Amino acid sequence: MDRPDGRTPNQLRPLACSHSVLHRAHGSATWSQGETKLLAAVYGPKAGAKKNENPEKASIEVIWKPSTGHVGQAEREYEMILKKTLESICIRTIYPNTTTSVIIQVVHDDGALLPCAINAACAALVDAGIPLKHLAVAICCSVTDDNCVILDPSKQEEKKAKAFAYLVFPNTTVSVVPEKLLQGSDPTAHGIITSVTHGAMSVDNYLHCLERGRATTQRLSEFLRKNIEPKSIREASKAG
Amino acid sequence: MKKKNSKQSKQATQPKQSSEASQSKQSIQSEFSLLSIIISEYASLQCCIPPWRGICKIRRDDDCYDFAAYACTNQLEGEMFVEYDVTDIEVLIRSPSRLTKPEPAINQHKNKIKSHSSKNLTKTTEPRRRSESRHRKTLSSLKRMSLPNATEDLSSEMEVDAFRRLFPLRYFERHLAESIRPDGRPLKEARETSIFLGAVASANGSALVKIGSTTMLTAIKMEVMTPSLESPDEGCLAIDFHMPSICSPIVRPGRPAEAEPVLSKQLSDTISSSGMIDLKELSLVGGKAAWMAYLDIYCLDADGALFDAALLSAVASLSHLQIPAVAMNDDGKIVLMSEEDGQKQTTEQVNKEKRKLTLKSIPLSLTCILHKNYILADPTAEEESIIETHVTIVLDTSGQLISLYKPGGPVLAFTSAIQDCVALTRQRVKELKSFLDQANSAMEVE
Numbered sequence: 001m002d003r004p005d006g007r008t009p010n011q012l013r014p015l016a017c018s019h020s021v022l023h024r025a026h027g028s029a030t031w032s033q034g035e036t037k038l039l040a041a042v043y044g045p046k047a048g049a050k051k052n053e054n055p056e057k058a059s060i061e062v063i064w065k066p067s068t069g070h071v072g073q074a075e076r077e078y079e080m081i082l083k084k085t086l087e088s089i090c091i092r093t094i095y096p097n098t099t100t101s102v103i104i105q106v107v108h109d110d111g112a113l114l115p116c117a118i119n120a121a122c123a124a125l126v127d128a129g130i131p132l133k134h135l136a137v138a139i140c141c142s143v144t145d146d147n148c149v150i151l152d153p154s155k156q157e158e159k160k161a162k163a164f165a166y167l168v169f170p171n172t173t174v175s176v177v178p179e180k181l182l183q184g185s186d187p188t189a190h191g192i193i194t195s196v197t198h199g200a201m202s203v204d205n206y207l208h209c210l211e212r213g214r215a216t217t218q219r220l221s222e223f224l225r226k227n228i229e230p231k232s233i234r235e236a237s238k239a240g
Numbered sequence: 241m242k243k244k245n246s247k248q249s250k251q252a253t254q255p256k257q258s259s260e261a262s263q264s265k266q267s268i269q270s271e272f273s274l275l276s277i278i279i280s281e282y283a284s285l286q287c288c289i290p291p292w293r294g295i296c297k298i299r300r301d302d303d304c305y306d307f308a309a310y311a312c313t314n315q316l317e318g319e320m321f322v323e324y325d326v327t328d329i330e331v332l333i334r335s336p337s338r339l340t341k342p343e344p345a346i347n348q349h350k351n352k353i354k355s356h357s358s359k360n361l362t363k364t365t366e367p368r369r370r371s372e373s374r375h376r377k378t379l380s381s382l383k384r385m386s387l388p389n390a391t392e393d394l395s396s397e398m399e400v401d402a403f404r405r406l407f408p409l410r411y412f413e414r415h416l417a418e419s420i421r422p423d424g425r426p427l428k429e430a431r432e433t434s435i436f437l438g439a440v441a442s443a444n445g446s447a448l449v450k451i452g453s454t455t456m457l458t459a460i461k462m463e464v465m466t467p468s469l470e471s472p473d474e475g476c477l478a479i480d481f482h483m484p485s486i487c488s489p490i491v492r493p494g495r496p497a498e499a500e501p502v503l504s505k506q507l508s509d510t511i512s513s514s515g516m517i518d519l520k521e522l523s524l525v526g527g528k529a530a531w532m533a534y535l536d537i538y539c540l541d542a543d544g545a546l547f548d549a550a551l552l553s554a555v556a557s558l559s560h561l562q563i564p565a566v567a568m569n570d571d572g573k574i575v576l577m578s579e580e581d582g583q584k585q586t587t588e589q590v591n592k593e594k595r596k597l598t599l600k601s602i603p604l605s606l607t608c609i610l611h612k613n614y615i616l617a618d619p620t621a622e623e624e625s626i627i628e629t630h631v632t633i634v635l636d637t638s639g640q641l642i643s644l645y646k647p648g649g650p651v652l653a654f655t656s657a658i659q660d661c662v663a664l665t666r667q668r669v670k671e672l673k674s675f676l677d678q679a680n681s682a683m684e685v686e
Contacts, residue, residue, distance in 0.1 A: 052490055052498075073505035080502045084648030088628075163513070165644070170652065191652020195631075199513045200640040203662055210655060 004156060005034075012152040012216065017119075017227040019127040027128020031120035033152060035110035038117050040124035044100035053099075057092040060100050062121075067106040078104075078114055085118055085168055085194045091131040100130060111155040112140035114166050114196065119224065126228050135171035136193055137220040140164060141209035143201045149212050163199030165206065167192055167213040171221030190214065408626045416614050423620060430606065430618035430668055431545075435552070435679040437560040445561030447679075449553035452620060455540040456553035460561050464524065464574045465532040475522020475530040479508040481537045481550055488542040488621070499546065506645065507537070507550055510634050514603035514642045517558065521597060524566065529574050531563065544620040545607045547632050547645075552672060555602055559680055565594045601636040604672045605643075606665040608633070610651040617664050631658075633665040637673055 003009070013034030022028040025041035032038070045058055053059040062082040064075045086102060102124065104117050115138035122136050142153040142164035150157065158164055169192055192210065201209075404411045404422075415422050425431070431452030440446035443459035450456075467474060481504040485493040511517065522531040535557065537550050566574050609619045610629040624630065629649030634642040641662070646653055653661075 073501040073508075076498075076501040077505045080498070081647045084628075086648075088648040088650050168648075191654045192646065192658075193652060194648050195644050195646045195653070197641070197644050198509060200515065200636065200642050202639075203641050206641050206644060207655065207658075210658075 003150065005154065009148060009150045010212065010216070012219070013154070015220075015223050017123055017224065019123055019227065025124075025128075027124045027126070027130070029120050029123035029127050030107075031116050031123060032107075033112060033116050034154060035108055036112055036116050036154075037107040038113075038120045039105040039107055040117070040120035041103045041105075042100060042121075042124045042128035042130065043103070044128075045095045045098035045130070046101070047098060049097050049099055055097045058090065058095040058098050058100065059092075060086050060090065060102060062086070063101065063103045064117075065103065065105045067109060078117065081114065081194060081196060082117060082121060085136060086121055086125065088193055089122070089132050089134060089136045089170070090125070091133055094131050100125075100128075109155065111153050111158045112166075114138070115140045115168070118168055118194075119220070123224060123228065135221060135224055136168050137171050137217045137224060138166065138168040138194070139213045139216055139220065140166050141213050143199075143205050143209065147202075147205060149205070149208050151212060151216055161199065163197060163201035163205070165195060165197040165201075165209045165213075167210065168194035169214060169217040171217065171224065408622075412611075412623070412626050416611070421616065422622070427614060428617045428664055430671075431620075433552070433672065433675055435556050435675050437556060437679050437683050443557075444564060445557045445559075447553050447556035447560055449549055449556060451545055451549045451552070451618065453541050453543040454545055454549045456546075456549045457538045457540055458550075458553040458557040459536055460557050461534045461536075462561075462564060463532045463534065464529050464566065467523065467527065467530040471519070472527035473523045473530075474519040475532065477508075477511070477517060477519070477522070477533045477535060479511065479535045479537070479554065480504055481507060481539070483539045483542065487539040491542075503547060503550060506547060506643075507554060510551060510603055510605075510643050511554065514601060514634070514636050514640075516555070516599050516602060516636075517597060518600070522563075524574060525568070533561070542621060544622075544624045545618050548605045548607050548618065551603065551605050551634070552676075555599075555604065556676060556679065558597060559599055559602075559676065560683065561597055563595050563597065601638045601640070602673065602676070603634050603636045603642045604669040605632055605634040606661075606668040607631070608661045608664060610649070610653060610657060612651070615657060615660055615664070617668070629653075631661050633661055635662070635665050635669050637669065639666070 005013075007013070013036075016032045017029060019029040020027070021030055021039070022041050025043060027042040028040060030037065030039050049055045049059045050061065060083055062079045064071065064079045064082070066075055082102070082104065090100075102121050104121060106113065106117075118136060118138035122132075125132060126135070140152055140158075142150050142158060142161035144150060144160070145162050150161075153161060153164065197206070412422065416427070419427060421427060431454075432450075434450045436448040438446055439448035439457060440459040444462045445460040446458060448455070448457050465476065467476075481500055483491050483497040483500050485491045488497075491497045522533065524530055535554060537553060539546060539550070564576055566576055569575050606617060607619060608631050609616045609623060609627045610631060611627045616623065616627075619627070619630070629651035630646065631653060632643070632645040634645075636642055644658070
């Protein structure tokens with residue numbers, strides 16, 4: 001299976017993540033996978049919940065800024081998916097009746113936009129110190145015409161693909177609590193938080209995507225973990 | 241209250257049943273009465289005196305308290321019938337004074353209010369349709385009024401409505417433990433579904449779909465347009481989903497609902513990825529003219545599983561769609577052809593005959609909610625508000641997975657749960673397909 005950029009089917013594009021890039025925001029991060037790059041900023045928690053939101057829980061609002069053009073249906077859908085995904089990883093009972101704003105700015109789109117946005121938002125939430133249950137790692141799997149699954153497709157590959165799925169997994173707790181490794185793998189790592197698919201594929205193909213996506217989450221969460229760590233350690237040493 | 245009582249006794253003293261029935265019929269018809277209750281009371285069970293009948297009209301909640309007081313003071317016994325078009329609702333009222341008296345059988349302490357289908361009671365009043373919520377409210381207040389004097393088993397029954405409002409999740413879980421849902425369905429059963437094609441006469445294709453009380457009206461309007469340069473031999477399908485403020489208390493007038501653009505996008509993604517419609521079929525003259533199909537879905541009642549109902553109505557209206565016959569006139573313009581024109585202007589180049597679209601594989605969907613280890617198919621709005629984890633699966637009739645949509649939610653979907661949901665969807669797709677075929681064949685017969 002040849003890919004235009006010479007990657008193997010399971011190979012991700014080079015990852016890059018930097019945090020605290022905006023100093024007015026409470027938390028911010030950039031995330032890039034190959035040419036795709038996004039900037040996420042977090043403000044809050046601010047007092048008061050929006051209309052139609054449950055005031056007994058902390059709510060999250062997501063504002064999606066496309067690199068060019070107006071906000072359309074696609075952006076509204078992204079906002080909704082991101083909002084629900086982030087709400088499911090936040091501990092929402094801690095700051096009831098507050099709103100946390102997450103602003104996503106697309107810098108460059110070269111495929112797998114939504115998974116990158118979820119990763120960026122997750123890094124920014126950690127940077128802002130919003131209490132989270134666990135991290136979320138997102139990955140895009142695409143199915144080619146000959147039913148091969150390739151990970152992290154570029155825009156060109158996405159267009160050619162028969163179908164693709166955006167999958168979000170909780171990060172493997174192995175990278176957070178190493179002791180757990182001894183007790184066997186943690187079952188939460190196997191569930192999916194979010195799944196969005198485009199195009200027609202067989203159910204088996206989808207399950208195959210799940211399996212392959214799940215296998216990559218460990219690498220992704222290790223990367224995320226490594227990038228988040230320095231700041232928290234730095235702050236801890238400053239405080240001490 | 242006194243007034244009520246005197247009214248009761250006046251009616252009670254009516255000797256003849258038939259005259260009384262006709263009188264009550266008139267009085268009920270003249271006033272708007274929400275609920276009328278016919279009491280067939282046995283004054284005393286021991287001496288078996290033939291029953292007298294009294295009629296109590298309940299129009300407001302306050303009337304219920306009056307009725308309760310009346311029931312208590314008169315020490316009612318026996319059965320009470322609530323005249324209403326629903327069945328299986330039973331309200332128990334106990335008269336406190338009777339409760340204190342030692343009597344052998346428990347049944348003798350009870351005043352049963354049974355709800356009968358109105359056909360049993362046609363002799364007194366005309367059957368009337370009333371909103372179920374009002375009905376429930378009235379009944380619940382009926383329940384409440386005898387609460388202070390109730391015993392434990394009764395009090396647990398009385399508080400149901402309050403419990404439901406205060407602890408929706410626990411109320412729901414109590415049902416789940418019994419493998420039943422608040423509306424009486426088994427966990428994995430979808431609501432009753434109906435499809436009515438051709439609901440909008442002025443549209444080229446239309447459908448009205450109901451899943452439970454979720455109602456969607458879809459209409460397609462065809463217009464001729466110039467195709468874009470990128471795809472000169474393709475038509476276009478524009479899908480728009482509307483949620484007017486009548487559909488749900490959450491939607492405020494003047495402000496579009498958040499779900500509107502999201503559902504529009506989801507629907508157009510689903511229909512385009514399923515490859516149900518070949519857009520080339522909508523082409524008229526390559527590069528010059530093509531059909532633009534405006535598919536508008538209106539949500540008339542939003543009671544959960546909006547996507548399922550919207551997709552079904554979109555698919556149904558597409559299967560009902562008749563592309564109008566058009567002809568090209570001398571100036572090269574496309575004009576609509578009426579029936580007579582077709583025969584008259586044979587010299588003109590006729591582009592198309594009135595025809596239907598060929599639909600390849602039809603995408604149909606099922607929404608499930610996940611809660612702990614439970615999977616519930618086709619949730620109502622109430623269930624959707626309590627449980628936040630939704631999974632929508634779209635399969636086409638050939639079994640391909642078109643979409644598996646799970647936007648977040650506190651419950652993680654494991655592979656086994658996904659497989660269960662897919663199996664449920666398979667079943668549902670078959671069922672929906674047969675409904676759709678039935679509706680289509682019914683249209684053809686007409």
